[in-house]
Amino acid sequence: MVIKDKTESFRGSSDEEVDGYHAGRNSRNNNKKNDDNVSVDSFDVQSTSGASAYSGAPSTFGGKDHSNSTNGDGSDSPAALVRTEDFAVRLLRVLAIVLLLAAAAAAGSMMYIFTSRAEQSSFERSFDEIASKILESFLEETTAKFWNARSLAAGLNGVMDSGSMNKTHLFTAAWEELSEEARLVSDVNAVSFAPFLFDEDELRGFREFTIDKTDGGIPTSGPNPICNYCGSQELINTNPDATIEIGGIGSVSCGAIYGSGQSGSVSRCEFVLEVTEDVCMCGPPSPDEVTLPVRTTLEGMWMIGDDGLAVDDTTSPPWNPVWLMAQDGESKSTFLYNQMSEPERRRVLNGLIKHKVPSFSEIFSREGAYYENYAKGSQGELVTSLAFPVFELDSDEDLAGSITLELYWRNFIPSNFPVDGDLVDVVISNTCGQEYTFRIDEANNELDLVGKGNLHDTKFSSYVKSTELEKYDDAVRLASGVSPPDEDLDQFCRYQFFVYPTQDLQDEYVTDEPLIFTIIVCTIFVFTTAVFFLYDFFVRRRQRLVMDRATRTGEIVSSLFPENVRARLYESNITKSGTTAKTDDDDHDDNNNKKSYF
Numbered sequence: 001m002v003i004k005d006k007t008e009s010f011r012g013s014s015d016e017e018v019d020g021y022h023a024g025r026n027s028r029n030n031n032k033k034n035d036d037n038v039s040v041d042s043f044d045v046q047s048t049s050g051a052s053a054y055s056g057a058p059s060t061f062g063g064k065d066h067s068n069s070t071n072g073d074g075s076d077s078p079a080a081l082v083r084t085e086d087f088a089v090r091l092l093r094v095l096a097i098v099l100l101l102a103a104a105a106a107a108g109s110m111m112y113i114f115t116s117r118a119e120q121s122s123f124e125r126s127f128d129e130i131a132s133k134i135l136e137s138f139l140e141e142t143t144a145k146f147w148n149a150r151s152l153a154a155g156l157n158g159v160m161d162s163g164s165m166n167k168t169h170l171f172t173a174a175w176e177e178l179s180e181e182a183r184l185v186s187d188v189n190a191v192s193f194a195p196f197l198f199d200e201d202e203l204r205g206f207r208e209f210t211i212d213k214t215d216g217g218i219p220t221s222g223p224n225p226i227c228n229y230c231g232s233q234e235l236i237n238t239n240p241d242a243t244i245e246i247g248g249i250g251s252v253s254c255g256a257i258y259g260s261g262q263s264g265s266v267s268r269c270e271f272v273l274e275v276t277e278d279v280c281m282c283g284p285p286s287p288d289e290v291t292l293p294v295r296t297t298l299e300g301m302w303m304i305g306d307d308g309l310a311v312d313d314t315t316s317p318p319w320n321p322v323w324l325m326a327q328d329g330e331s332k333s334t335f336l337y338n339q340m341s342e343p344e345r346r347r348v349l350n351g352l353i354k355h356k357v358p359s360f361s362e363i364f365s366r367e368g369a370y371y372e373n374y375a376k377g378s379q380g381e382l383v384t385s386l387a388f389p390v391f392e393l394d395s396d397e398d399l400a401g402s403i404t405l406e407l408y409w410r411n412f413i414p415s416n417f418p419v420d421g422d423l424v425d426v427v428i429s430n431t432c433g434q435e436y437t438f439r440i441d442e443a444n445n446e447l448d449l450v451g452k453g454n455l456h457d458t459k460f461s462s463y464v465k466s467t468e469l470e471k472y473d474d475a476v477r478l479a480s481g482v483s484p485p486d487e488d489l490d491q492f493c494r495y496q497f498f499v500y501p502t503q504d505l506q507d508e509y510v511t512d513e514p515l516i517f518t519i520i521v522c523t524i525f526v527f528t529t530a531v532f533f534l535y536d537f538f539v540r541r542r543q544r545l546v547m548d549r550a551t552r553t554g555e556i557v558s559s560l561f562p563e564n565v566r567a568r569l570y571e572s573n574i575t576k577s578g579t580t581a582k583t584d585d586d587d588h589d590d591n592n593n594k595k596s597y598f
Helices: 002-011 015-049 078-163 175-186 200-214 254-263 269-276 343-355 369-373 458-463 469-480 486-491 503-509 513-560 563-575 584-597
Strands: 188-195 243-246 250-253 302-304 310-312 324-327 382-391 399-408 424-430 435-441 446-452 495-501
Touching (some): 078 175, 078 495, 078 503, 078 513, 175 324, 254 269
Antiparallel strands (some): 188 399, 243 250, 382 399, 435 446
């Protein structure tokens, strides 16, 4: 409709009007061509001269500024973008490496801390269990030994009651049987009863009683009189290695028969005399052999003299002579030996007299003349004497005597030790200022002496587990009904037991596994980091190859085309769709031409 009206208007116009329209139209087209030629001519001039008429000013095409995109120093130039991206990549690479290393350090540290703590916890828990069992065993055995002594004292009081005896006239032929349970349960070498004699009258009465009971002869450590096939105490067996075949017994040496006869262990003396005749030889001891004087009850109480042999006792009262004796080993007769003459026993016996409280003596070694010549056996063993009071009938104050158990520390705990008990140090300490360190021998169920003093590894001092002195007092109180008085505690050797771990025990639980696991974890992270580096290396190499190729291409383009041409090419690439080839006015003019034509 519009076209029709336009055409009709043209057709109705005069020729002058049409000619004027076409002249204006041609004029506008010529001006546009001239503008284009000027632009192209200007471009050509710049290209041939090598100098831009717009140097120092931004190049514009289509109303857009392209100076930054073509200037190598601009912030939006390819080089600047590459530098920015490269910096960001390097930053991220460093950050990734730091994170990987931090993760490796954190994971390794946590692995080491947790695994080492777990091992340390297992070590401490195991040691606590071992130490608790050992300490409980010490306290239980201490209590049991006091109870065994108490039972023996009660049995002796029964003997006194049944025979209307007192301390100076106390005797039983069944002492070995009576004391057997205490010896076996407490695992002691010797159990004895010794009366307390406080004055000369009591000493005289006791001496007369012993002479009467032995016919002035020699008491033995067994239930039987001495059976000496040599016929005289002046003679000894001279061929101890010779053997005799005895029916039902087997081969027995002359030395063993002679020793058994001297200790009172032979009940059929006539038979022994018969079988040893013409086999076991007797004679005087050799000149270089020490002859031990054998004392009879006629000679009375004795002690060890300066020469290590038995001599008459010259000490002051109170006295405590051994009377009833049951012991193992090769002991000679120790009857009427005054225990108060021995410093190691005197202290505990004085405490018994003063406080009527049972207790342990100091720790001492079975060394010296008394143990070498008389109380033989187990030379050098560490022992402690347990002294328990025996009271007169119907009295809790009047002491009749003392029961003494000689306790071996080696066998102090006869029960089984805990697993890994041999990997701890056991320290036995008392208030008399003594300390001894032991190790447990699990194979023989014994305590092996390490040495005198607290010899544990000081590295483990903080792990110590121990009993308290009050626990020892409780054991005494439980067995006897009384405990050491607070005001005189320093007069008693009260015992404590300490347990320390050793390096061997720690090595059982604290191993190199935490370090090994940590190395494995760190190795995994190192491998991961290496893979990351390898990947980063190949990516950077690929990018470098691409960048090098793009740079070379850019250099080629730059060498072939000047800057304004490159800008026109860039602009033409953007506008090659043709959307800017014609303006809206040109479209409108073409339509009008078509209309005028038609």
